[in-house]
Amino acid sequence: MSYKAALMSEKEFIDAMLAPASCVGKSDVWWCTFIKILRFERLLSLFAYKCDSLALIEEFPQVVQGHLQNALIMAKRQADHLAYEASLLSDSISTITNQCLYLKGAAYSLAGLSVANGRLFSDIDVLVPKNKLENIERSLLLKGWLSKPINDYDENYYREWAHEIPPLVQTRRGTVVDIHHNLVPPVSGKAPDINAFLEQTMVVNGFTVLKPHAMLLHSCIHLIFNESFKQAHRDLYDIAALIHDFGSDTFWSDAIKLAKDTGFYSELFLACRYSSIKLNYNLPSILADDIPFSWVGLRLRDFILGRALSPHHPLCKAKGKGIASFMAWIRGHWCKMPVMLLIYHLSVKGLRGLVEHLFGKHIFISEGTSK
Amino acid sequence: MALKSFSIDTHPFKFRIRTDIDFVADSIESLYTDVLKSAMDEALPHYDIELKNSGFIRKLFKPQSQFFCDQREPFLPMPIDKALAMFEWGLNWVVSAHEYRHVILHSAVLAKDDKAILFPAPPGSGKSTLTTWLCHNGWRLLSDEMALMTPNSREVTPFVRPICLKNNAISLAREWFPSGRFSKVSPNTHKGDVIHLSPPAESWHARAQQAEVVAIVFPQYTKGIFCDIYKLDKAEAFSTLTANAFNYGVLGELGFTTLANLVEGCKTFEVKYDNLAELQSFLENDVL
Numbered sequence: 274m275s276y277k278a279a280l281m282s283e284k285e286f287i288d289a290m291l292a293p294a295s296c297v298g299k300s301d302v303w304w305c306t307f308i309k310i311l312r313f314e315r316l317l318s319l320f321a322y323k324c325d326s327l328a329l330i331e332e333f334p335q336v337v338q339g340h341l342q343n344a345l346i347m348a349k350r351q352a353d354h355l356a357y358e359a360s361l362l363s364d365s366i367s368t369i370t371n372q373c374l375y376l377k378g379a380a381y382s383l384a385g386l387s388v389a390n391g392r393l394f395s396d397i398d399v400l401v402p403k404n405k406l407e408n409i410e411r412s413l414l415l416k417g418w419l420s421k422p423i424n425d426y427d428e429n430y431y432r433e434w435a436h437e438i439p440p441l442v443q444t445r446r447g448t449v450v451d452i453h454h455n456l457v458p459p460v461s462g463k464a465p466d467i468n469a470f471l472e473q474t475m476v477v478n479g480f481t482v483l484k485p486h487a488m489l490l491h492s493c494i495h496l497i498f499n500e501s502f503k504q505a506h507r508d509l510y511d512i513a514a515l516i517h518d519f520g521s522d523t524f525w526s527d528a529i530k531l532a533k534d535t536g537f538y539s540e541l542f543l544a545c546r547y548s549s550i551k552l553n554y555n556l557p558s559i560l561a562d563d564i565p566f567s568w569v570g571l572r573l574r575d576f577i578l579g580r581a582l583s584p585h586h587p588l589c590k591a592k593g594k595g596i597a598s599f600m601a602w603i604r605g606h607w608c609k610m611p612v613m614l615l616i617y618h619l620s621v622k623g624l625r626g627l628v629e630h631l632f633g634k635h636i637f638i639s640e641g642t643s644k
Numbered sequence: 645m646a647l648k649s650f651s652i653d654t655h656p657f658k659f660r661i662r663t664d665i666d667f668v669a670d671s672i673e674s675l676y677t678d679v680l681k682s683a684m685d686e687a688l689p690h691y692d693i694e695l696k697n698s699g700f701i702r703k704l705f706k707p708q709s710q711f712f713c714d715q716r717e718p719f720l721p722m723p724i725d726k727a728l729a730m731f732e733w734g735l736n737w738v739v740s741a742h743e744y745r746h747v748i749l750h751s752a753v754l755a756k757d758d759k760a761i762l763f764p765a766p767p768g769s770g771k772s773t774l775t776t777w778l779c780h781n782g783w784r785l786l787s788d789e790m791a792l793m794t795p796n797s798r799e800v801t802p803f804v805r806p807i808c809l810k811n812n813a814i815s816l817a818r819e820w821f822p823s824g825r826f827s828k829v830s831p832n833t834h835k836g837d838v839i840h841l842s843p844p845a846e847s848w849h850a851r852a853q854q855a856e857v858v859a860i861v862f863p864q865y866t867k868g869i870f871c872d873i874y875k876l877d878k879a880e881a882f883s884t885l886t887a888n889a890f891n892y893g894v895l896g897e898l899g900f901t902t903l904a905n906l907v908e909g910c911k912t913f914e915v916k917y918d919n920l921a922e923l924q925s926f927l928e929n930d931v932l
Contacts, residue, residue, distance in 0.1 A: 302687045309715075
């Protein structure tokens with residue numbers, strides 16, 4: 274006989290996330306599903322952090338306590354380790370350029386912002402001048418940062434069309450760094466004049482990061498201007514936390530101005546829209562009432578993006594998730610590439626997908642490579 | 645191939661397992677008899693594990709097994725005849741990738757009267773043969789693979805699991821303990837041929853009973869040397885121990901102080917031997 278796992282609705286998941294005290298007394302079956310979704314969406318340590326602040330952990334079943342304690346230790350360790358790793362990176366990069374801008378999770382943590390609490394990150398994102406990329410890559414190589422093995426097609430994709438070089442891995446410590454020269458791929462034709470962002474930076478604890486309003490805009494761009502929404506749900510919480518901590522009138526007028534100047538107002542609008550709808554908070558009318566789409570256009574986006582930004586764990590139910598994700602994936606590519614290139618890219622990826630489906634998804638991995 | 649599921653209560657972690665590979669299900673049922681429960685009786689295991697016969701066309705010509713921990717697949721698929729070894733190594737991975745409340749050492753742990761000895765050793769040193777011998781001769785197995793140390797103490801928590809024997813040790817163990825519960829051989833893995841052996845019932849039954857580490861012994865099976873014993877320098881013991889720590893990097897300072905205190909508070913030896921009875925008598929008379 275086989276057991277059956279319980280499904281959980283998106284609303285039930287988010288309600289528990291937002292009000293951890295409501296989880297006291299839940300059934301074992303409920304916890305089993307909830308923990309899996311949390312882990313999959315990379316929200317386990319954020320939930321653990323919230324429960325720890327509310328002194329709730331001991332109210333939960335033993336097994337849950339163990340998972341939450343482990344997640345807390347891991348998140349704390351990542352933050353400690355990041356500070357060390359970033360200081361080494363900055364030392365190497367500063368011999369070549371004085372522009373080394375930390376982005377996303379690394380920036381939140383290095384700047385000591387509360388959005389970093391309980392937030393895991395898988396890599397360190399930095400932005401450097403494009404003409405210095407080669408020198409920086411070479412200098413990091415000497416310090417043990419090597420390119421991950423990737424296939425020729427993907428290598429070419431990065432080098433020709435992307436806004437970053439292939440990820441570099443520290444061979445001894447396993448840390449991964451993503452080196453960017455822009456916020457979105459130049460091939461999209463939407464890459465902004467990066468100086469507009471470089472003018473909106475601040476130095477905190479010795480590290481250069483974007484000012485909060487520019488951080489918010491970058492987080493929104495990263496979320497919406499993307500083809501993969503597999504683990505995008507977590508970003509909605511980042512956006513909510515930045516807005517909660519910094520959402521003054523000047524913050525909003527600065528964010529909107531920067532978004533309009535650089536051509537990313539719709540990304541700002543959409544990301545904040547779905548974060549606020551799903552996580553149940555209000556946006557100021559200066560943003561909420563300035564809708565950059567027709568009625569139909571907005572409803573279409575609500576259908577595609579609203580669902581693509583739901584948790585993607587199979588135990589989490591959200592209506593129409595599959596088709597919406599597929600449409601979101603097409604849309605993400607559409608934004609990034611001219612149409613002829615898109616057709617080429619999708620046919621290579623699609624053919625690979627078909628072959629992988631038939632022969633197992635590891636067929637393109639050469640023997641001896643581990644994942 | 646029917647889908648089978650069950651759960652195992654291997655203290656301190658409970659797993660719920662689902663597999664469509666018949667011999668894996670049979671082997672797990674036999675190896676884990678003492679801690680086996682129905683999957684229906686376990687609503688909140690620590691981890692849900694799935695071992696699947698992979699692929700659509702694959703099944704026909706070169707069947708492979710895939711290991712999943714919930715949605716995550718940490719390894720490349722392996723040929724189906726190695727599926728049981730994959731399952732056992734998979735469980736080790738699951739624990740070492742998620743568990744930070746203990747300092748985890750790659751080491752065998754055996755105890756007598758709740759006084760434990762750690763045997764950290766690289767593959768090929770005869771560690772599992774020694775483990776097999778001792779747990780069938782009055783000692784209690786806490787683990788053949790990993791020591792779960794409570795931070796800043798000498799307290800070790802058992803994680804009782806089948807012993808993994810390799811190559812020549814297989815026939816030796818079968819000869820010594822013909823009534824032991826052995827699995828089928830997983831041939832030609834990266835460690836050679838391997839087989840799993842369920843430890844005696846006493847070890848399973850005491851699986852929640854912690855012990856105190858009193859010594860660290862680095863064993864090295866050496867043909868032609870009866871039993872030579874060397875006192876090991878603390879600094880050397882410490883550096884070898886850190887090289888065998890799974891999550892030392894994640895725990896940082898806590899990992900460091902735990903291992904430093906452990907080495908300080910224990911006797912440390914290196915032994916070269918080819919006679920297990922002699923080694924056992926040294927451990928019982930001079931180490932404990």
